Each structure stands twice: as structure tokens, then as C-alpha cells.
Amino acid sequence: MPEAILSLSNVTKQFGALLASDNVSLDLLPGEIHALIGPNGAGKSTLIKQIAGEIKPDSGDIRFAGRDINDLSAVERSRMGLARTFQVSSLMPEFSVLQNVVLAQQSVSGKIFRFFKPVLSDASLLEPAMAQLERVGLADRAHMRAADISHGERRQLEMAVALALKPRAFLLDEPMAGMGPEGSKRLTGFLDGLRAEAPILLVEHDMDAVFALADRISVLVYGRVIATGTVDDIRGNEDVKRAYLGEEA
Amino acid sequence: MSMNRETILNIVLAALLIAVPVIAQIMGEPFIITLATKVAILGMAGVGLNIALGYGGLVSFGHAAFFGIGGYAAGILASHALNYEPIMEAPFEINGTTQMIVIWIVALIASALVALLIGAITLRTSGVYFIMITLAFAQMIYYFAISWPAYGGEDGLSIYVRNSFPGLNTLDPISFFALCAAMLGIAIAFSAVLIRSRFGLALHGARQNSQRMMAIGIAPFRVRLVAFVISAMITAWAGALYADLNRFVSPSMLSWHMSGEIMVFVILGGVGRLFGPVAGAALYILLEHLLGGMFEYWQLPLGILLLVVVLFARGGLIGLLAGERKHA
Amino acid sequence: EPVKVGMITTLSGGGAGLGIDARDGFMLAVKQANNPDLTVVIEDDQQKPDIAVQLADKMIQSEKVDVLTGIIWSNLAMAVVPSAVAQDKFYLSVNAAPSQLAGKGCNKNYFSVSYQNDNLHEAAGGYATSAGYEKTFVMAPNYPAGKDSINGFKRFYLGDVSGEVYTKLGQTDYAAEIAQIRASGADSVFFFLPGGMGIAFMKQYAQSGVDIPLIGPAFSLDQGILGAIGDAAIGIKNTANWSKDIDNDTNKAFVETFQAEYGRLPSIYASYGFDTANLLLSAMGKADVKDADAFRDALRAADFNSVRGKFIFGPNQHPIQDIYVREVVKEGDVLTNKIIGTALIDHADAYASECAM
Amino acid sequence: MSALLEVSGITAFYGASQALFGVDLIVNEGEAVALMGRNGMGKTTTIKTICRMMSHRDGEVRFADTDLAKLPSHKAARLGIGLVPEGRRCFARLSVMENLMAAARAGEWDFDRVADLFPRLAERRDQKAMTLSGGEQQMLAIGRALMTNPRLLILDEATEGLAPVVRQEIWAAINRLKQSGLSILVVDKSLKELSGVADRYVVVEKGVTAWTGAVGDLSDELADRYLGV
Amino acid sequence: MFSLFLEQLLNGLQSGVMLFLMASGLTLVFGVMGLINLAHGSLYMVGAFACAAVAAWTGSFWLGLVASLMAAALAGALVEMLVIRRLYKRDHLDQVLATFALILIFSEGTRWIFGSFPLFLNVPEALSGTVTIPGGSQYPIFRLAIIVAGLIVAAGLFALIGKTRLGTRIRAGEADREMIAALGINIDRLYTVVFALGAALAGLAGAFVGTTQSVQVGMGEPVLILAFVVIVIGGIGSIKGALIGSLLVGFTDTMGRFLLPIGFEAFFDPASATAIGSALASMLIYIVMALVLFLRPSGLFGTEA
């Protein structure tokens, strides 16, 4: 078995009386899509936030790319190659769609404190940014304000920004949400290919997509991983059916 | 590349700002030159604030602190030089100076240091908290200046002769105007380049969404801090010129009224617009000057006019004349 | 020989009352003289030093005035006067007269018609001594004029200072200071709190039930604000170089005509404005303003009828004058001041010796 | 059947850019209509004009025999339009209970009934909305709209981000609401579930109503053309 | 010394409550409606002038108090309908400029109507005089009355915002105006009412505090800054925060003015000690504010923005 790029061991997080993460251990292997599913409020987004460094776990360890990242800030983790999308789109509303991606591109290039050279005629940023928009099918919206594109389009833009970061692992929090039927279908195909670029930790409620994509699935209920396994394992798991899937299995 | 309306408007404004004093000079109206100089200087203070406020979304209600620091740099250095008293004697002697260039450098360094300190503390907060905590720091400096007797306290400090600049008779109004206008030009050019740069993009981003900034690996705090310091330095530079314009500094340069006034220039002209602060300062000073002599209750029509501008000219004067801003 | 006067004074905001009084007093004299050679331009300084400086520039450069006047506040005077007189303009002060301009920084073109800032405080010190007070609590805002005030008081006060407090400029609540006064065991309180600060203090002092006598310079108990303090002011002693009951014809006529013209009693600032205009008019009658030396001599002679009675300038061109003690009384419905004695006679200021002129 | 909501030929603009070019749509009393189309085709914009969050330019919006053109948003709501907006828009600093009560109007829907529908909300009644999970917020948004006791319930992507079991519950709930006689206009991406609830489909494409018909009439070919499935 | 200390503590409390009275209306408008209203101080001034004018005319402070409430509420409602309403959707900065313009209009308008000289306003007969407090000092009844009034206002606001449907709607509107309107609430009218209420509170404070201060043009400005300081220390949108913030500022300011000069006497000669001590005292509340915000960037009781 190859070494995991990202691994969590015994991560615990409590909000008041609520255990949002209860001794969670899971890992992400190179080249895989690891789906994280579970009821609403189970603690999936909370887990993503802890991996991304936006909130600190109460206890437990997170390792990324062979390194203990417990003490790194969100910024440092992002620079190490962890890219995340947000469940509720979080973009630069006044920027154009393209500028949103350019900013990410610029961050990857590492040169922020440059005060003189104009940025928006800098082909070394614009071209790759445009390429990412094309990949997610948003090229024709490149010059609209991010605030003015539709909900589904914003979800696509979230994806493009994550792509621009050229990460070593993706943390995708419900990328299918808000996508129409067509969008979901296309995104499924897209993610399928993306795993070759970097492994994906995929939080998703769209079971068609999860079952089509996941190499492994972990099920989180009340902050605890109650099952990890292949698609077939999970489909057949009675606990998971009851807690989460219902008739969808 | 075709010019958009704002660019044309900016050129017209710049031309006006230069033409008016030149005509005044020919007509022998030196006071109009003084007014134009005041517009240039206060506009420049606004250009500084605009970097923090307009581009960075950092609504600093304490920029008078930097304006005043610039002013006091000029006042203190000049008064020591004029009185032949060294500023300090041990461990080594530092003397005052009446050279503007030296004064400016001191103003820039002093304001940068203070801004770094204030920024490091205040930038932890945001929104209205930021507005108020910047005010708090400015008030501390203000009360300090009022009660500190060494440099005149509330009475302020006179510079009997305007400081000098190589090759220029600064006492001549039109020469001093030219100097101030040139500095304003530098400040505007710098901020124009700045906002189009990588840093400018990051600053814009930091204003809109810090969560997203962190997620793409840029620490918004650092971006904001650098912007805050740059902004403070330009405002301080303007403060040094203002001291020379009046040949006088006093704590009123540090008061919250001053902060408010600089902010009003920026908003009135158009937040985040290159020439906004200059347009705002020009309109405000023109109104103040025209109305001031006309009517005992002149601030009433001034208030009404300002109100009309906010209500009906979105994006300030520049917005009114050049249309809403396009995203770059 | 026409003379153009530029008056820079405070006509808007909270401090406007003082400027308006000074202006009205000045303009009353101008009107009475009806001298077609005298023109006056008036501008509002908004109580901001930088605006005052710019207005001075305007008056000198564009209006080409010969004489400047009108400034109420010391900090504005410090901003304007040195450069105005350096440009060979005459400056006649209707109120503010900071020590710098009386001592080392005195200038042949600068005349203070009102006083030197310390005068009334010194007189208060003199009065406190002569009234037999031995433990006085002193209080002023924490800024140069406040410190000058307390120094001035102490200069002529021979008793002990039982407490010394500097308040915040613009402070409106004095409960903490009043508690300290109550606890200090003082037999008298000297306070210098101009404008709204003084009104707030005296109202709160009266409400607090503390009954240690108050002494202050006229500023806090002047006609313009007595009405706002109300009965709380009655009985408070204050020192002034003018009062509406100074017994001379000029003063009587001034009080009457002022009241007729503006519908209110004149304040001390109005009296300074009135005297300033009359001083100027007297000089105009004697010399041409373009002949600066002659005009200056004419001003120095001070050959006019002052509402204060006699009027002479000292060597630093600040008045040498009597300073009275007044008491606030009620005349009918109106609160006003009545002279009850003279604190200092032919008093000059403490800085004249430093003036090399 | 009489038309409760009648949208005919409306156009709408965001500033200078046109988003709707002629949308027609009818919801009859007691009927459930699904509004469909790809991303960015104008579904949400149509809903915003119905709720008067933005105004249309040409065409007409009638609800319960009233022309909505000049009505402010709150008056339209009081006529009986209940909105579950895209993106939930719960009042972040208010508790669950406060969110529900803020705009409640008397009628058969009250807290108890909403709590029956979504027991999870009752469990979290004093928690601030901003700390709810995405799914909990979605339930809250639906409950909040129901508390206004509307005649027409509009759901814009109301099952987005919900766990399959919950989604099934919500669809079941929507079904029950429909059975109880409530009229419904729904936008959702799941054709399968829509087909179980809706009586009719309205498909918009590029801001124009491109197709209207009974649920059974949407052929695979049409579905592929308009929805990409 | 002990009785002085006690009296100063009471002064701190009283000054805190007085601050709360001044800040309460601002909290409502600023915290709850999310509107930066620099003209709040002007409404305070309107209240004080209305009270002074009516009290002088009728001879009754209490009629003046009613007048102050009505005048300020009316001014507030007008301002909301004519100006503020157009600004909710705008940037905070437009609100700053507009309300700055309103300050000029109110100040000069007031000066035009009432002249440039301060007005008379005194404590009503019923509340004048002093009581003896433990330790033997006299304490003005009126100051105790201010404490009571402040606490009543605090309780009332607390109930209004926290416990009533109106309060819920106001807070909902702050979060998302468009949404609350889409749910059937007439948010425009609601906001007019809230703004008028905030203005009335400002007017009430102006009338009350005006009795112990100078009723003059510009009296609102220092108050405005202080009120902002208080709200920010307490945390925006929190009535409890405003109350605690007021008390903190009141105590800090009073005790600082009292104790700092004394404390410095241990290190300096008395004259410098008073000078340095009082210089520091005038900066003290700002130092406290900076400290609080350094430790808690959204105030003591604020929620993360």
C-alpha cells in the first residue's frame, strides 16, 4: 500500500456539548477519491475545516505530505498544497470570474509583494487562469463579476480556483451542490480524470456521483466514522442505509 | 487602447488643478494659488488614505495621526534648526533641518514605524471595530500632543519661514504649489501603478473575502499591513507639506475632525477612484471658500450640498461624472 | 488713507458666541464712527488653526488688508500672528494674548487691546490673597492656556494650594473633581474652564451641594453664558478688566447702544471688540496706515475713549490696566456681573521685561 | 382549475445586462410545477421577480388576481407567496426559534407542525442559525417559509446539500404539502424526484420559456436538449 | 480617603450609566440596524435644545423632557425617511458622508434657530438637592436619578430586542433585509420606527445630561465619540455589551482622573505628577479600548462579524 498523502489520526473537536469530530482517523492515498458521506450535521465540513487549518482540533494529529501540520496556519497549509472548495461558495464577489482565478494563480507563483508590474496584462498569469476556466466550462463567463453569475456557475468557479492552486490534494466540500443535472454529469466525468493529478477527499450528498467516483467511502455519523470501505461495502451496510442512504442504496 | 471616461476626466481634473493657479498667478491672485495648493496637499493626504480605505477596504478613522506626524516632523525639525537647538546631544548630536527632502524622509520613516505598530494591533479587528480602534490610536496621539509642552502643546508650533527645497523659492506661492502638485502627481502615479500590480490585486482580494484569501494561501493580514503602512506614509508626506503651507503645526492636525475630513474628501470624490480624493478635496475646499464668506450659517448649505452628492451621485463626484466603476 | 481690516474670528460651531460678540462689538464702533475710509472683511475660522492661517493668507494676499484682528483663541493666534506681523501687517488682538507674544516673541506690529492671557488669573490670585483665603484648590484643563492660568494665579496668590487638578480639554462631567474638592478641605476654589466646560462645572458644582466659594477669571462667567448657568452662578467672584457697570460715559453709551443694536447685553468680548475698533479709528485719525511708523506711534498713543476708562499700553504693547473683582448678581430676571472691588491696580504683565522692542 | 400565479412574457435586467427575455409560467391552484433549466438560464431570476426582489420590465406577473408590478416585496409575500430561497439565507445570528417566528403569520402552520415535519429543528431550537449544518439550515429555510402560511410555496434548490434520507423526507414532505392543497413552484436538479411531485414542467433556456408540458410528456430527447441529461 | 474613594466609585457608576444612556440609542441603530450614524450626536443635541426651550417656555422640565423625546423622534423619523432609507444598500462609507452632512445641517440649523449662545437647562425641582451616602458625603439626587433612568432604558431595550417579535424582526432585517421583506415584513416601516426610537433615546439622553452640562451647538460630538467607544468595547449589537462597556469606560475614566495623578506622585514631583497623570488620564479610555480590542477583536460581547 502506498503511503498516504494526508492522514488524520484520532482527531477530536467539540463545540460546547456537541462532539463534531469524535476520534476521527482516515487517510487519503495518492491517486484516489476518498468520499466522506454522512447525515447533515455529522461533522464533515467541520473535518474539512480542521484539515484546512481554519479551526484547530481539540486533540489528534493531522499529517500531510509526510509532515505533521498541526501547528501550521490555513495559509501555510494551502501553500503546502492543500486546496479546498467551500460548501457555500466563498469568492471575491467584485472580481471578475477570471480575476478570481488569477489571484489564485498569483498565489501559487509566490510573488505577492510586487508593487509595480501590472498584473492584468501578465500573460504568465492570465493564460493558465483562462485554461482553468475552460476546464470547468466557465470560459464564456470570464469577464462577468463573480457576484453576477448564477449559483451553479459560482460552484464551478470554486472548482476552477482550486484547480489553479495546483494542489497535492483536493478537499472538495459538496462540489455537486447547485449543479444542474448536466453540470453534475460533467463534473463527475471531470473529477474522474482529476484524481490522476491529485487525490481528492470528496464530501458529497449526490450519491450517483459518489458511487460512480469513490475508490473508498467513509461514513461519518455524529462525528464518528462508522464505516470505511468500497462502494459495495457501504451500499450493503445496514447501519449506513438507516443513518444516511435510505432508499438510495 | 481607447481611453475610458474616467481617464479623460482625470486628465481634465489634473489640467484644471494646474491651470487654475497658473491663471491666478497671471491675474495676480496669490490666494487662489494657496487654495489650489491646499487642494493638492489635502488631496494627497486623501490619495494616501484611499489606498487603505478605497482599495483595501480598511476604513481608517485615524489617518490624522499620520497627517499630524508628517506635520510635526516638519515642525519639530524646522524649529530646532531655526532655534539652533540640537534635537538630541547624546550619544551623538542630531540637529534640526529646514531641508524639505530630509524632513520628508523623516516623516516617511516615522509614520511607517508608527503605522506598523498601529497596524499590527488594529488589523486584527475588522469593520466598525477597525474604524474605532484606529480612531482610538489617533486620539491617544492627539491628547499626547495637546498636553506635551515641549512642542507647544495645544498652541502648536510655528515655522517662521517655509522650509527649503533645492533650486526652488518655496516662499513663492506658485513655486510651492508646483512642488506640492508634483508630489501629488507622484502619489497618484504610485497608487495607479500599485492597484494594477500583483499587490493591488491581492489587496483588493483581501478586502472582499479573507476566508478565500487564506484558502488560496495568501495571508490577508500581511497584505493589509503593508497597504496600511504605505497609505500612512503618503498621508504623512502630505502632512509635512501642509505644515509648510501653513508654516505652522498644531494638534488640530491630529484631531478626529481632520481624520473625518480626509475621509470625507475620499468619499465625496469617489472611493477607490484614482482622482477621487483630489476631486473631493477640491469640491469641499471650493464650497468652504465660496460659502464661507457669503452667509453666517454657511455650513447649512454645505451640509445640504454634501447630502445631495451622496444621495444622488453614487460613487462620489467621479462616479457621477464618469459612471460606475468597471471592475478592472 | 483708507484702511482695510481683516477680521478672522470664530463664527460657527460651539465657540461661535465669543467670535460673534467680538465682531458685533467691533462693528458697533465702526458703525458709530461711520468712517468711509474704513472697510472690514470678516471670515469664519471655524476655530481651526489651519483655516485661520489660510484666511490670514487670503486677507493679506488677495484682500490686501492693512490690519488684522478678531482671533479669539490662543492657539489660533499663535498660528496667525507671527507670520502676519512678519509680513508687516498690524495685528490688534481682541482677545487671545499668549505669553509668547508678550515676551520674547513680541513684535512692534502686534498690539493686544484686551489683556495678556495671564492677567485675569493673576488678578484672581491677588483677590484670593486679599480675601484671606489660605487653602485654594486650583483646576484648569490640561493644555498650555490651562497651565498658564494656574501659573498666573499662583504668581499673585500667597496662600497654600490644597489641590491641583488638570482636567481633560472638552470634559463635560466633573463629578470626580468635585468629589476631590469636597474632600480637599480647601477654603476656596480657583477654576479656569472656558466655554461649555465652565457651564457644566458650575451647574454640577451647584447640584453637588459643595459650598466652598468659587473664584475664576471672567471667561466662565461672562454675559454670553451666564444665562446658561442660571442661578448656580449667583455669588461667584470673577476677575475682569471690564464690566458693564464701570462708571464712565463711554461705557454707559456702549452698553446702551449695544443692547439697542443687538438686543442683548454686551459681553467682555464685545467690549474688547469695541475698544479695538476705537483704537484703530483713533490711529486712523492721526496717521496714514501706509506710513507704518507713524501709524504704529498713533496706535501706541492709544488716544481713544476706552470703555475701561483709562487705557495705556505698556512697553510690549499690552495694556497696563486695573483689574476688578466682579460678583454675579441677578438684576430683575437677568444675571449679570457687578464690580465689588479692584484686584490689581495698573497691572502690567509678567513678560514685558523679556520683550526687546 | 384557476391560475394562482400567472407569469406572462416577462423580461428582467441586472443593471444593463438582460437575464430574462420572455418567461411564461402558470401555477394553478393546488398544482405543483417544476421550473427547470441548466445553470444560469434564469430560474432564480424568474423567482426573484415573482417575489418582487427585483422588478420585471415587460410582461406581467399576476398572483391571486393581483398585478404584482407595483407591489413591494412584503405585500407580495402577504398575498401568500412563501419563498425558500436559493442558498437558504437563514438569519445567521438568530436562533432557530427566532428564525421561524420572525415572519410567522397565523394559520395551520405553527411551530409544532414544523417540528413534526423536521424534528431536528425542534432539537436545535435555541441554536444560532449560523452554527447549523447545511442541511439543518435548509430545513430551517423551508420551515420559515411554511410559518408564513403561504398559498404558494416556492422552493429554489431546496434539497441542495441534503443527505439522501433527509432529501427523501423533504420530498415526502413536499408531496404531503401538495396533497394538502398547497400550490408549489419548485426548482431542483433531481429529475427523478421532481417527476414524483410535479404535475407540470416549465423549462427555461437563456431566459425564455422553451418548453411547457405535463410531466409525462418530457421525452428523453427533450430532456437531453434542455437539461443535458 | 475611604469615603472619597467610595464617592468616586459611585461617580464612576453614574458616569457609566450616563454614558449608557447616551450610547443606548446608538447601539440600537448602529448595532441592530447596522447603520453608522454620525448624526446621533445631533439628535442628542436636538433633544437637549428641545427640552431647554420648552422648559424655559413652560417652566416645566417634565414637559421639556416630553418635548425632547418627541422632537428627537420626529427628527429621527424624518432623517430615516428622507436620507437613511436610500443608504441601507450602500456602502457604510456613504452612510458616513451622509450623516456627516447631517451633522453640519443640524448644528447650523440649531444655531440659526437658537442662536450661538448656550441655553439654560437645569435639574427639576423634584430632583435637586443631595442625599447623604454611606461614608458621610453628599450625593446629588439627580445623579442617582440618572442611574435609575439608565437602568430602566437598559432593561427596556433588553426586553425589546431580546424578547419581542419586533426585536427579532429588527435583527433579522440586519442580517438580510431583502429576505425578511420577502417573508412579508414591511422592513422600511420597521426601520423608520427603530430609527425614531433610537433618536428618541438620544433625545432623552440629551435632555437628561443637558441638565448637568452646557446646552450648546456641538455638544453632541464628544458624546458621539464616547458612545462609539462604549459600543465597540462592549461588542456591536449587544445591549449587554453596551451596558458593560459604559460602566467600564465610566469607571476607568473617573478612577483614572482621580488616581493617576496621585499614583504618579510616587515617582515625580507633584506638579509633573498631576500633569503627566492627567495627560495619561485623558488617553486612558482609548488605551482601554485598544487593549480590549487587541484581546477580543470583536469587543467583549460581540459576535464574529
Ligand SMILES: Nc1ncnc2c1ncn2[C@@H]1O[C@H](COP(=O)(O)OP(=O)(O)OP(=O)(O)O)[C@@H](O)[C@H]1O
Ligand atoms: N461554530 C460552531 N459552534 C457550534 N456548533 C457548530 C459550529 N460549527 C458547526 N457546529 C455544529 O456541528 C455539527 C457539524 O457541522 P458540519 O457543518 O460539520 O456538518 P456537515 O457534516 O458538514 O453537514 P452538512 O452535510 O449538512 O453540510 C452541526 O450540528 C453544527 O450545528
Ligand SMILES: Nc1ncnc2c1ncn2[C@@H]1O[C@H](COP(=O)(O)OP(=O)(O)OP(=O)(O)O)[C@@H](O)[C@H]1O
Ligand atoms: N446579480 C446579478 N447580476 C448580473 N447578472 C446576474 C445576476 N444574477 C444572475 N445573473 C445572470 O443572470 C442569468 C440567470 O441567472 P439565474 O440565477 O436566474 O440562473 P439559474 O437558472 O437560477 O441558474 P442556477 O441553476 O445556476 O442557479 C445568468 O446568466 C447569470 O449570470
Ligand SMILES: [Mg+2]
Ligand atoms: Mg457541510
Ligand SMILES: [Mg+2]
Ligand atoms: Mg438559481
